[in-house]
Structure formats: structure tokens, C-alpha cells
Amino acid sequence: MRVAVTGAGGRLGRALMTALQEAPFTGPLGPLAWSRPTYDIDDPEAAARCIRQAAPEVVVHAAAWTDVDGCAREPERAMRRNAMAVAELAEACVRAGADLVLISTNEVFDGRRTDGRGYAPEDRPRPGNPYGASKLAGETAAQAAFLRHGGLIDGLGAVGPLGPASTPATGASSAPIPAAPQLAIVRTAWLYGPPGNDFPARILAAADRARASGEPLRVVGDEIGSPTFAPDLAEGILELLAAGMFAGVHHIVNSGSVSRAGWARHVLAATGVEVPIVEIPLATWTRPSVPPAWAVLAPTLPPSGEHLRPWQAAFADYAPLLRRERAANGR
Ligand SMILES: NC(=O)c1ccc[n+]([C@@H]2O[C@H](COP(=O)([O-])OP(=O)(O)OC[C@H]3O[C@@H](n4cnc5c(N)ncnc54)[C@H](OP(=O)(O)O)[C@@H]3O)[C@@H](O)[C@H]2O)c1
Incomplete structure (x- = not known):
């Protein structure tokens, strides 16, 4: 299977490439890494050009403008990068008969839910900030492109003109009949992992500053989510690809949930950093983009029937790297 990964240098992109x-199904040439300048989400022609030149069978779209505050300051740019670029990529994929795995976010939901249940794919998205709005617009545009050109957007078998029962477009009777290209939307939340500059790294830096100034560390106590280790998410996506049928909306997160303050306490304990934490309300943490207070996604059942491991178990694999980095920096 010829798989291309956009944003191959990002947090998830790196984990996917590794x-x-x-993976046994990628063949000896391995995956195709699509990063700038080859693939630039600011270039409306980039997707069609890359698909034409490389003819991938599957594209995993991990590139995005993930600067949520930047998106809040420049919502039009967010729409260009997280929605129009997706529309162009989806159009190019479905026309070429390639599957698309679109990475999206819990921020398509406003997080105001109070019944303690995680958001499921059946729940109606309603973004609470421009980043979420741009990501939802990307989801909608990709679904529209796949529907328009006969792709599959769910597991119910809405097979269109490229489907198994149709005549090959070339008219060559011996040519293999392409299966309808599939669109998978994979929503995740609170991603962390190499190359750092993630929540654990930022909380450790903030803890060092707090300790130096003799102040407690202030962390939001009423924002709840599921920390998700990028390599675990990558494995979850590979499991979908290996299963072959993956059209539809998937929620892939490490199991369990925790508040930002609880997550911070866990990070400090695992790295041996002792700084008192004072919990503050999300409403007092002002920033351009308002994050969803309830960032919990109900994970969908993967083909293996086994959800990703609990977030604490995943973090136990990452903590040694953080400890080594701190030791190397004399902390
Ligand atoms: N981080 C989270 O907590 C989180 C949570 C939920 C969902 N997600 C979603 O998960 C996906 C991956 O996120 P991530 O955390 O891996 O993000 P990331 O580390 O910020 O990576 C984003 C990637 O997009 C690329 N990119 C940015 N602008 C680009 C442009 N103009 N042209 C081409 N590529 C461009 C970046 O390229 P460079 O390396 O060249 O900068 C980078 O490789 C995104 O769809 C994001 O919306 C993330």
C-alpha cells in the first residue's frame, strides 16, 4: 500500500512515518513524506500536483494549522489552511481513487457537555472557537467532495461510480476495478509526544519557573480531556488501514480522562519535580482561543476490538525521555 503522510515533520506525522x-503493508519503499515545500497547505495547487506525481493509494492528512490562538486571531487564514486545503486534498484524492484519512479534533465540539459522557461520532459538532470551526469546515468539505465523486464516507456502503459494481473509467475490460475511495475522519485530543514542546514539556518549564520564583504552579482544574500519546494514535490509524474498511468517523484517544491540573501533577510526579499546584478555573485563564472545558471523546471501537491503553500507561513510556532530557540540561 502506497501511503503518503502530510505534515510528516509534525508530532503525529513523525509518529506515523515511524x-x-x-508496517508490513507499506512495502519496501516505505511511506511518502509530504512536507513543505513539496506539499504546502497555503498552495491551492499542491494537493493535486502531489497526488498526480506520486499516485498514493492512501493519504493521511496530519498537516494543519494547529496554533489555536493564531487561528483565533486570523480565522480566515485558519479556514484557508484547515478547511480549503482539505477540500482541495479530498477532491484530488477521490478523483484519483485514493483513500483519505483526515485527522481532526475534539475541538469540533464546544465542550459544554455536562452529563459526563464523552463526545461520540453521532453527536452534533458545534465548535466553540475558530480553530474548531476551521477543522469542522475541513471535515464537511472532505465529506462533500467524497460524496460528489462517489467515494465512501461511512461504513454503510454508499458506493458511487468508482465502486466495485461500476465499469472502469478507462473502459479497459482487463483493468482491475477500483474500489470506491474511502474517507476516514479521525478525531483525537490532547496530543503529546516527540519532538516536545507539548503539554508535558511546557508544564515542566512552567514548574521550573515557579520553583525559581518561589510561587506555586497555577493550572486549570476544570478543563478535562484524554491525553493521547502520538505513537499510540499512529498505531490506531495503522490498525484502521490494515483492516482495509475504514470509511467513517473514528474517535481515537488513550483511555480515561483527567483535568489539566491532574495531568500536570502526573507529569511532575513521573519526572520527580516537586512544585505545589494551585488549581484555577478555566474562565480565569484568558487567551485568544477558548478551549472546550469538556474535551473528552468517547473512543470508537477499533477493528481489533481493543481501545488504546490508559493514558497513564502511555505516559509511562514517554516519561523516561523527559527525565533524560532534564538530566542532560542539568535539571
Ligand atoms: N496537538 C493536539 O493536541 C491535537 C489535538 C487534536 C487534534 N489534533 C490534530 O492532529 C493533527 C496533527 O497535529 P500535530 O499535533 O501533529 O500538529 P503539529 O505538530 O503542529 O504538526 C502540524 C504539521 O502541519 C504542518 N504544516 C503547518 N503549516 C503547513 C503548511 N503551510 N504547509 C504544509 N504543512 C504545514 C507542519 O509542518 P512543519 O513541520 O513544516 O511546521 C507540521 O508538520 C492536526 O490535524 C491537528 O489538528 C492535534
Whole structure:
């Protein structure tokens, strides 16, 4: 399977490239890494050009403008990067018969839910900030493109003109009949992992500053989510690809949930940093983009029937790297 990964240098992109290099179904050439300048989400022609030149069978779209505050300051740019670029990519994929795995976010939901249940794919998205709005617009545009050109957007078998029962477009009777290209939307939340500059790294830096100034560390106590380790998410995506049928909306997160303050306490304890934490309300933490207070996604059942491991178990695999980095920096 010829798999291309956009945003291959990002947090998830790197994890995907590593996992795909070892996957039995990618073949000896391995995955295709699409990063700038080859693939630029600011270039409306980039998607069609890349698909034409490389002819991938599957594209995993991990590139995005993930600067949520930047998106809040420049919502039009957010729409260009997180929605129009997705529309162009989806159009190019479905026309070429390639599957698309679109990475999206819990921020398509406003997080005002109070019944303690995680958001499920059936729940109606309603973004609470421009980043979420741009990501939802990307989801909608991709679904529209796949529907328009006969792709599959759910597991119910809405097979269109490229489907198994149709005549090959070339008219060559011996040509294999392409299966309808599939669109998978994979929503995740609170991603962390190499190359750092993630919540654990930022909380450790803030803890060092707090300790130096003799102040407690103030962390939001009423924002709840599921910390998700990028390599675990990558494995979850590979499991979908290996299963072959993956059209539809998937929620992939490590199991369990925790508040930002609880997550911070866990990070400090695992790295041996002792700084008192004072919990503050989300409403007092002002920033351009308002994050959803309830960022919990109900994970969908993967083909194996086994959800990703609990977030604490995943973090136990990452903590040694953080400890080594701190030791190397004399902390
Ligand atoms: N981080 C989270 O907590 C989180 C939570 C939920 C969902 N998600 C979603 O998960 C996906 C991956 O996120 P991530 O955390 O891996 O993000 P990331 O580390 O910020 O990576 C984003 C990638 O997009 C690329 N990119 C940015 N602008 C680009 C442009 N103009 N042209 C081409 N590529 C561009 C970046 O390229 P460079 O390396 O060249 O900068 C980078 O490789 C995104 O769809 C995001 O919306 C993230």
C-alpha cells in the first residue's frame, strides 16, 4: 500500500512515518513524506500536483494549522489552511481513487457537555472557537467532495461510480476495478509526544519557573480531556488501514480522562519535580482561543476490538525521555 503522510515533520506525522516504516503493508519503499515545500497547505495547487506525481493509494492528512490562538486571531487564514486545503486534498484524492484519512479534533465540539459522557461520532459538532470551526469546515468539505465523486464516507456502503459494481473509467475490460475511495475522519485530543514542546514539556518549564520564583504552579482544574500519546494514535490509524474498511468517523484517544491540573501533577510526579499546584478555573485563564472545558471523546471501537491503553500507561513510556532530557540540561 502506497501511503503518503502530510505534515510528516509534525508530532503525529513523525509518529506515523515511524509506524508506517515498520508496517508490513507499506512495502519496501516505505511511506511518502509530504512536507513543505513539496506539499504546502497555503498552495491551492499542491494537493493535486502531489497526488498526480506520486499516485498514493492512501493519504493521511496530519498537516494543519494547529496554533489555536493564531487561528483565533486570523480565522480566515485558519479556514484557508484547515478547511480549503482539505477540500482541495479530498477532491484530488477521490478523483484519483485514493483513500483519505483526515485527522481532526475534539475541538469540533464546544465542550459544554455536562452529563459526563464523552463526545461520540453521532453527536452534533458545534465548535466553540475558530480553530474548531476551521477543522469542522475541513471535515464537511472532505465529506462533500467524497460524496460528489462517489467515494465512501461511512461504513454503510454508499458506493458511487468508482465502486466495485461500476465499469472502469478507462473502459479497459482487463483493468482491475477500483474500489470506491474511502474517507476516514479521525478525531483525537490532547496530543503529546516527540519532538516536545507539548503539554508535558511546557508544564515542566512552567514548574521550573515557579520553583525559581518561589510561587506555586497555577493550572486549570476544570478543563478535562484524554491525553493521547502520538505513537499510540499512529498505531490506531495503522490498525484502521490494515483492516482495509475504514470509511467513517473514528474517535481515537488513550483511555480515561483527567483535568489539566491532574495531568500536570502526573507529569511532575513521573519526572520527580516537586512544585505545589494551585488549581484555577478555566474562565480565569484568558487567551485568544477558548478551549472546550469538556474535551473528552468517547473512543470508537477499533477493528481489533481493543481501545488504546490508559493514558497513564502511555505516559509511562514517554516519561523516561523527559527525565533524560532534564538530566542532560542539568535539571
Ligand atoms: N496537538 C493536539 O493536541 C491535537 C489535538 C487534536 C487534534 N489534533 C490534530 O492532529 C493533527 C496533527 O497535529 P500535530 O499535533 O501533529 O500538529 P503539529 O505538530 O503542529 O504538526 C502540524 C504539521 O502541519 C504542518 N504544516 C503547518 N503549516 C503547513 C503548511 N503551510 N504547509 C504544509 N504543512 C504545514 C507542519 O509542518 P512543519 O513541520 O513544516 O511546521 C507540521 O508538520 C492536526 O490535524 C491537528 O489538528 C492535534
